[in-house]
Amino acid sequence: MIGNTTEKERTIFDHVENTIKTEDREIRILAKYEEPLVVVLGNMLSDEECDELIEQSREKLQRSKIGKDRSVDQIRTSSGVFCEESETVAKIEKRISQIMNIPISHGDGLQILQYTPGQEYKPHHDFFAETSRASANNRISTLVMYLNDVEEGGETTFPMLNLSVFPNKGTAVYFEYFYDNHELNDSTLHAGTPVMQGEKWVATMWMRRQIFR
Numbered sequence: 761m762i763g764n765t766t767e768k769e770r771t772i773f774d775h776v777e778n779t780i781k782t783e784d785r786e787i788r789i790l791a792k793y794e795e796p797l798v799v800v801l802g803n804m805l806s807d808e809e810c811d812e813l814i815e816q817s818r819e820k821l822q823r824s825k826i827g828k829d830r831s832v833d834q835i836r837t838s839s840g841v842f843c844e845e846s847e848t849v850a851k852i853e854k855r856i857s858q859i860m861n862i863p864i865s866h867g868d869g870l871q872i873l874q875y876t877p878g879q880e881y882k883p884h885h886d887f888f889a890e891t892s893r894a895s896a897n898n899r900i901s902t903l904v905m906y907l908n909d910v911e912e913g914g915e916t917t918f919p920m921l922n923l924s925v926f927p928n929k930g931t932a933v934y935f936e937y938f939y940d941n942h943e944l945n946d947s948t949l950h951a952g953t954p955v956m957q958g959e960k961w962v963a964t965m966w967m968r969r970q971i972f973r
Protein backbone atom coordinates (compact mmCIF):
# COMPACT_ATOMS: atom_id res chain seq x y z
CA MET A 761 0.00 0.00 0.00
CA ILE A 762 2.00 2.91 -1.29
CA GLY A 763 1.56 6.07 0.72
CA ASN A 764 0.29 4.25 3.76
CA THR A 765 2.42 5.50 6.65
CA THR A 766 1.73 2.39 8.69
CA GLU A 767 3.50 0.26 6.10
CA LYS A 768 6.79 -1.16 7.26
CA GLU A 769 9.86 0.57 5.91
CA ARG A 770 12.14 -1.24 3.51
CA THR A 771 15.30 -2.64 5.13
CA ILE A 772 18.76 -3.23 3.71
CA PHE A 773 19.30 -6.36 5.76
CA ASP A 774 17.18 -8.83 3.79
CA HIS A 775 17.99 -12.11 5.52
CA VAL A 776 14.83 -13.99 6.41
CA GLU A 777 15.88 -17.32 7.94
CA ASN A 778 17.59 -17.74 11.30
CA THR A 779 20.94 -18.34 9.59
CA ILE A 780 23.01 -16.27 7.17
CA LYS A 781 25.21 -18.43 4.98
CA THR A 782 28.19 -16.38 3.87
CA GLU A 783 31.00 -17.77 1.75
CA ASP A 784 33.01 -18.98 4.74
CA ARG A 785 30.76 -18.94 7.81
CA GLU A 786 27.22 -19.53 9.04
CA ILE A 787 26.01 -16.59 11.08
CA ARG A 788 23.09 -17.10 13.50
CA ILE A 789 20.35 -14.55 14.02
CA LEU A 790 19.85 -14.50 17.80
CA ALA A 791 17.45 -11.57 18.32
CA LYS A 792 15.69 -8.94 16.29
CA TYR A 793 14.02 -5.60 17.00
CA GLU A 794 11.85 -4.77 13.98
CA GLU A 795 11.65 -0.99 13.54
CA PRO A 796 14.25 0.38 13.54
CA LEU A 797 15.88 -2.90 12.67
CA VAL A 798 18.39 -4.07 15.28
CA VAL A 799 19.73 -7.61 14.88
CA VAL A 800 21.93 -9.58 17.27
CA LEU A 801 24.18 -12.01 15.43
CA GLY A 802 25.98 -15.09 16.75
CA ASN A 803 29.04 -16.85 15.33
CA MET A 804 30.07 -13.72 13.45
CA LEU A 805 33.81 -14.14 14.12
CA SER A 806 35.94 -17.08 15.28
CA ASP A 807 37.88 -16.83 18.54
CA GLU A 808 41.11 -16.75 16.53
CA GLU A 809 39.88 -13.85 14.40
CA CYS A 810 38.87 -11.89 17.52
CA ASP A 811 42.27 -12.53 19.13
CA GLU A 812 44.14 -11.52 15.99
CA LEU A 813 42.23 -8.24 15.62
CA ILE A 814 42.91 -7.38 19.27
CA GLU A 815 46.62 -8.20 19.11
CA GLN A 816 47.14 -6.28 15.86
CA SER A 817 45.40 -3.24 17.30
CA ARG A 818 46.92 -3.31 20.78
CA GLU A 819 50.35 -2.59 19.29
CA LYS A 820 49.00 0.18 17.09
CA LEU A 821 47.10 1.80 19.95
CA GLN A 822 50.26 1.85 22.02
CA ARG A 823 52.21 3.43 19.18
CA SER A 824 49.54 5.99 18.40
CA LYS A 825 49.33 7.10 22.02
CA ILE A 826 52.99 8.12 22.05
CA GLY A 827 53.45 11.68 20.92
CA LYS A 828 49.76 12.29 20.39
CA ASP A 829 48.18 14.71 22.83
CA ARG A 830 45.66 12.59 24.65
CA SER A 831 42.97 15.22 24.65
CA VAL A 832 39.86 14.09 26.47
CA ASP A 833 36.87 13.42 24.31
CA GLN A 834 33.75 13.73 26.43
CA ILE A 835 31.61 11.58 24.15
CA ARG A 836 34.01 8.73 23.54
CA THR A 837 36.69 7.94 26.09
CA SER A 838 37.84 4.67 24.46
CA SER A 839 40.89 4.43 22.19
CA GLY A 840 40.40 3.59 18.54
CA VAL A 841 42.38 2.61 15.48
CA PHE A 842 41.51 1.64 11.89
CA CYS A 843 42.70 -1.82 10.84
CA GLU A 844 45.49 -2.14 8.34
CA GLU A 845 44.76 -4.43 5.41
CA SER A 846 45.67 -8.07 6.05
CA GLU A 847 44.45 -11.46 4.89
CA THR A 848 42.28 -11.79 8.00
CA VAL A 849 40.85 -8.29 7.65
CA ALA A 850 40.02 -8.90 3.97
CA LYS A 851 38.27 -12.18 4.83
CA ILE A 852 36.25 -10.56 7.62
CA GLU A 853 35.34 -7.57 5.45
CA LYS A 854 34.02 -9.88 2.73
CA ARG A 855 31.83 -11.61 5.30
CA ILE A 856 30.64 -8.26 6.71
CA SER A 857 29.69 -7.09 3.23
CA GLN A 858 27.55 -10.21 2.69
CA ILE A 859 25.81 -9.73 6.02
CA MET A 860 25.25 -5.98 5.67
CA ASN A 861 24.24 -6.52 2.04
CA ILE A 862 26.37 -3.58 0.82
CA PRO A 863 29.65 -3.62 -1.17
CA ILE A 864 32.65 -3.20 1.13
CA SER A 865 33.72 -0.16 -0.92
CA HIS A 866 30.90 1.68 0.89
CA GLY A 867 32.54 1.00 4.26
CA ASP A 868 34.52 3.40 6.42
CA GLY A 869 37.04 0.64 7.14
CA LEU A 870 37.19 -1.62 10.17
CA GLN A 871 37.62 0.43 13.33
CA ILE A 872 38.83 -1.22 16.53
CA LEU A 873 37.92 0.33 19.89
CA GLN A 874 39.38 -0.56 23.25
CA TYR A 875 37.65 0.41 26.51
CA THR A 876 39.29 0.03 29.92
CA PRO A 877 37.35 0.34 33.21
CA GLY A 878 35.45 3.63 33.37
CA GLN A 879 35.64 4.20 29.63
CA GLU A 880 32.47 4.54 27.60
CA TYR A 881 30.87 5.84 24.44
CA LYS A 882 28.03 8.19 25.41
CA PRO A 883 24.69 8.10 23.52
CA HIS A 884 25.20 9.12 19.90
CA HIS A 885 24.06 8.53 16.33
CA ASP A 886 26.41 7.00 13.80
CA PHE A 887 25.06 9.16 10.96
CA PHE A 888 26.19 12.75 10.50
CA ALA A 889 23.95 15.77 10.98
CA GLU A 890 22.49 17.13 7.72
CA THR A 891 24.42 20.34 8.30
CA SER A 892 27.80 18.57 8.28
CA ARG A 893 29.85 18.11 5.14
CA ALA A 894 30.21 14.38 5.80
CA SER A 895 26.45 13.96 5.39
CA ALA A 896 26.81 14.31 1.59
CA ASN A 897 27.71 10.62 1.66
CA ASN A 898 26.15 9.73 4.96
CA ARG A 899 26.32 6.50 6.91
CA ILE A 900 23.32 4.19 6.62
CA SER A 901 24.13 1.12 8.74
CA THR A 902 26.46 -0.18 11.44
CA LEU A 903 27.85 -3.53 12.55
CA VAL A 904 29.51 -3.66 15.98
CA MET A 905 31.40 -6.92 16.62
CA TYR A 906 32.44 -7.95 20.13
CA LEU A 907 36.00 -9.24 20.26
CA ASN A 908 36.07 -10.40 23.87
CA ASP A 909 33.88 -11.21 26.87
CA VAL A 910 33.65 -8.31 29.29
CA GLU A 911 33.67 -9.16 32.99
CA GLU A 912 31.22 -6.39 33.89
CA GLY A 913 29.60 -3.49 32.05
CA GLY A 914 30.14 -2.39 28.46
CA GLU A 915 26.69 -3.20 27.08
CA THR A 916 25.61 -1.51 23.87
CA THR A 917 22.35 0.18 24.82
CA PHE A 918 19.63 1.75 22.68
CA PRO A 919 18.01 4.10 25.21
CA MET A 920 15.03 5.02 23.01
CA LEU A 921 14.26 1.33 22.45
CA ASN A 922 14.99 0.19 26.02
CA LEU A 923 17.30 -2.40 24.55
CA SER A 924 20.68 -3.64 25.79
CA VAL A 925 23.07 -5.94 23.98
CA PHE A 926 25.69 -7.64 26.13
CA PRO A 927 29.17 -8.09 24.71
CA ASN A 928 29.96 -11.72 23.94
CA LYS A 929 33.12 -12.73 22.10
CA GLY A 930 32.41 -13.42 18.42
CA THR A 931 28.86 -11.99 18.40
CA ALA A 932 27.71 -8.72 16.85
CA VAL A 933 24.89 -6.21 16.70
CA TYR A 934 23.63 -4.75 13.43
CA PHE A 935 21.40 -1.68 12.98
CA GLU A 936 20.41 0.66 10.15
CA TYR A 937 19.16 4.21 9.84
CA PHE A 938 18.45 5.04 6.20
CA TYR A 939 14.70 5.20 6.72
CA ASP A 940 12.38 7.76 5.12
CA ASN A 941 10.89 8.25 8.57
CA HIS A 942 13.52 10.30 10.38
CA GLU A 943 12.12 9.40 13.77
CA LEU A 944 13.17 5.82 13.11
CA ASN A 945 16.70 6.99 12.29
CA ASP A 946 16.79 9.11 15.43
CA SER A 947 15.72 6.15 17.55
CA THR A 948 18.94 4.29 16.69
CA LEU A 949 20.60 6.44 19.34
CA HIS A 950 23.01 4.10 21.12
CA ALA A 951 25.82 4.03 23.66
CA GLY A 952 28.63 1.83 24.90
CA THR A 953 28.03 1.90 28.66
CA PRO A 954 31.02 2.21 30.99
CA VAL A 955 33.14 -0.89 31.42
CA MET A 956 33.15 -1.79 35.11
CA GLN A 957 35.64 -4.65 35.13
CA GLY A 958 37.99 -6.05 32.51
CA GLU A 959 38.57 -4.68 29.02
CA LYS A 960 36.12 -4.35 26.16
CA TRP A 961 37.20 -4.61 22.53
CA VAL A 962 34.90 -4.05 19.56
CA ALA A 963 35.33 -3.83 15.80
CA THR A 964 32.89 -1.50 14.04
CA MET A 965 31.97 -1.23 10.36
CA TRP A 966 29.95 1.79 9.24
CA MET A 967 28.49 1.70 5.74
CA ARG A 968 27.91 4.75 3.53
CA ARG A 969 25.15 5.38 1.02
CA GLN A 970 27.68 5.64 -1.82
CA ILE A 971 31.17 4.35 -2.50
CA PHE A 972 33.55 5.70 0.11
CA ARG A 973 36.95 4.06 -0.55
Ligand SMILES: O=C(O)CCC(=O)C(=O)O
Nearest residue numbers: 904915916951952962964
Ligand atom coordinates in the same frame (compact mmCIF):
# COMPACT_ATOMS: atom_id res chain seq x y z
O1 LIG B 1 31.09 -0.01 22.00
C1 LIG B 1 29.91 -0.09 21.72
O2 LIG B 1 29.17 -0.89 22.32
C2 LIG B 1 29.31 0.80 20.68
C3 LIG B 1 30.29 1.27 19.66
C4 LIG B 1 29.71 2.31 18.76
O3 LIG B 1 28.68 2.88 19.01
C5 LIG B 1 30.40 2.68 17.49
O4 LIG B 1 31.49 2.17 17.25
O5 LIG B 1 29.84 3.48 16.73
Ligand SMILES: [Fe+2]
Nearest residue numbers: 884885886950
Ligand atom coordinates in the same frame (compact mmCIF):
# COMPACT_ATOMS: atom_id res chain seq x y z
FE1 LIG C 1 28.02 4.15 17.37
